[in-house]
Amino acid sequence: MTEEQAALFALMGAFLGLLVWGRLRYDLVAAGTLFVGVAAGLVPEDTAFEGFGHAAVVVIALVFVVSRGLTNSGAVEVLASKISNPDRPLALHIALISGVGAALSAVINNVAALALLMTVDLQTSEKAKRSPALTLMPLSFATILGGMITLIGTPPNIVIAQYRAETLGEPYGMFDFAYVGLVVAVIGILFTALVGWRLIPVRDGQGLRPSAPQSGLYTVEARAAEKGKAVGRTPTDLGDLLEEHDVNLLGLIRGDRRLPGFSRHEEIRAEDVLILEGEPAAIESFMGAAGLDHPAEGEEGDDGKPALPGRLTLAEAIVPEGAWVSGRTASGLRLLSRQGVALLGVSRQGRRFRERVRGLTIRPGDVLLLVGPPERMNDVMSWLGALPLAGRETPVLRREKAAFAALAFLAAVGAAVAGLVSLPVALLGCVGAYALGGLVSGREVYESVEWKAIVLLACLVPVAGALEQAGGTELIATAIVGLTAGWPAWAVLMVLMAVTMTLSDFLNNVATTLIAAPIGLGVAQAIGAPPDPFLMGVAVAASCAFLTPIGHKNNTIIMGPGGYRFADYWRMGLPLELLVLAVAGPTVWWIWG
Structure with missing residues (x-):
């Protein structure tokens, strides 16, 4: 091992250790790792920011925006409404919501798919008077499994496809991952629905905490x-x-x-x-x-333009003593025509009233439900003297544009699959269509991107490249080949997948993929095996983070609502990972080997 290799391994070890420690934001850890690498001369300065223009980074950012547009259109709302039945048997409910979650995760970001369906699942659990702990973990795991089906379903697939393009000259296509991903997703969902949920420990009152205080x-x-x-x-x-x-x-x-x-x-x-x-x-x-x-739909403002144009949101604000709006009515203030925001409803400490909402005299203590453009809300609340309730915004879906959103997305995917344009260009066209169609505002284009994930990936690309150029990944590949000397190629593949899967349980799946992809290619070259099964094996294994709440963002999201503890995940996650390994390994080798 050379001094450069040792230094890079030490840098990556510190990076991994800080991620597992979890006290610092992972994007800051990645940025700090890149800085130290450049300052120490381990990463060439002229490549330090190449990651921000990397095709995988661009695709992931665009997928976030496309997911927001599909959600805003209500295109996935119909699917969600069909699975909310509290009288349905638990196993059947898990199978349905997991199947829908997996299908959505194949076409939109799996975090967005979980966020959409988690609300539905929590409402169903509340109506059925059962702990959401029994269903949230299967749902989270299903959205992770579903992301394996397509190129854009999960970041590891995007990273692997781009790595193949750089090393072998051609990327994987949109549905190349489906041959293995679909098999793994179906078997994984069947396991969670029939057996897995029974392994989840549920304590008295787990996940059944009182709702947050409502107005x-x-x-x-x-x-x-x-x-x-x-x-x-x-x-x-x-x-x-x-x-x-x-x-x-x-x-x-x-x-x-x-x-x-x-x-x-x-x-x-x-x-x-x-x-x-x-x-x-x-x-x-x-x-x-x-x-x-809304009764004001179609009305015009003082400038003759629609009073409620484009993207709308519902926002809540409480009226304090001495507020300027106190003692006035929405119609008297000409709130809609002057400010472009309408009063949709009022909550008056549980008391009902017979007056029209727009003619109701506002009192201190009332909570107002306003509808209007998101960017106007803070200014309007300040003008009224009302205090916004943080975290209580509800987007108004543009359901009339659901068909447009779905067709624009399918057209983008079709163009990429047909080879008319590259995937980044196709997704950029879809984002442009959504922006022109009013499904995402210019502000939402930036707000919908998970910038921490983008910074993480962009900072790791040059560091991982430096490790590969220094021969570090080849050194690891050689060690794996040495430990498995004389083994058949499929058995070596299983070892690589097991190592990658273990790493993914404690690291971000993108970081795992960047580290494991060069190792997988090096192992394949060392034993004279075709590279595709080893790259596909890395993609599958890097996506399977079921043992801990920190391996995948979806597992972290459900931890609070489900009332889970750190040690709860492995009870269902370990059998599922072993099942995925047993199914995916032979399937990958059979199809790609």
Whole structure:
């Protein structure tokens, strides 16, 4: 081992140790590692920032934006709504939500897929009166498994494809990973649904903590759109839909007159205003399902332009004593025409009121539910003298653009698969279409990117390159070849996958891939085996982080809501990793060897 190799191994060892320690942000650790490498002369200064232009980094950043656009359009909402049934047997629920999670993870970022379905799963668990610990871990593992199916499903696949392009001259295609990934995902989901969830330790009250303090139920007005599902039906007919979304219907307003009572058997007409009661996310979801609009939809501001244009969000704000808005009404303030934000509902300490929302005199202690462009909310709340409730924003989905979002994404994937353009260019075109179509704003393009992950990858690319150039990865490959001397090639592949899988349980999967890919290629060359099974084996193994909550971001996300402890993961994760190894190893060798 040369001095340069020893220094690089020490640098990588410090990097890995700090990641496992977990006290510092991983992007700062990666940036510090790059700085030390350049300062010590281990990483050439002229290559220090090449990682930020690396194709894998660009693709991962664009996937984050595409995921946001698909989520904003509500294109995946229909799938989510079909799996929320508290009366369904637990094993069947896990199989369905895991299957949907895996399918979504194949086409959008797996973190986004989990974030979308986790809310659905938590609501279903609450209605079924069971601990979410039984279902959240299977869901997390399923989204990880589903990411293996396509090139854009998980970062390790993107990194491996680009590494193959750099070393062998041609990258993997969009669906080259499906031959192995689909088999592994199906068998893994069957295991979690039939056996795995039974291995999860569930303590009394685990994950069943009281909900975060709520401001109360809002009284909201929503208008029946001409072609909405609510038109022609009675409030009684909407009972199942109301119950599904946990929303109450308090009455109807026709013209300027509120109909008597709850109007249970009154047929809803276009332009009728429904008085709803519920929490913001539930109301937004119900309005989308029933085809309801905000009463101000289509109105114009003082400048003659639509008063509520483009991307909208729901935001909550409390009215303190002495606030300027206190004693005034939304219509009196001309809130919509002046500020481009409308008052959707009010929560008054659990008390109901019969006044129209826009004509209600605001009092101290009221909590306002405002709808408008996200970038306007802070300014409007400051103008009103109201205090925003942090973390209580609910995006308004653009459901009318769901078909457009899906078609734009499929067109981008099709163009990349057909070889018309490269994948980064195809995804960039999709992002451009989403921006022009109003599915993502310029601000959201940047907000949706997980910049910590981008910095991590971009900083590690030159360090990993330096390690490879110095012969460090070849040294590790030689050690593996020496330990497995005389073994058949498929057995050496299994050893490489087991080592990679173990690393991934404690490191970021991108870091694991950057380290293991050159080792896999070096092992293949040393034993005279084809390189593809070893690169594919690294891609699969680097994605399988099931033993700990720190190996994959999805496992970290569910730790709090599921009430899990660090040691809970291995109980289901270890059998699953062994199963994946037993299935993926032979499958990789059979298809690619």
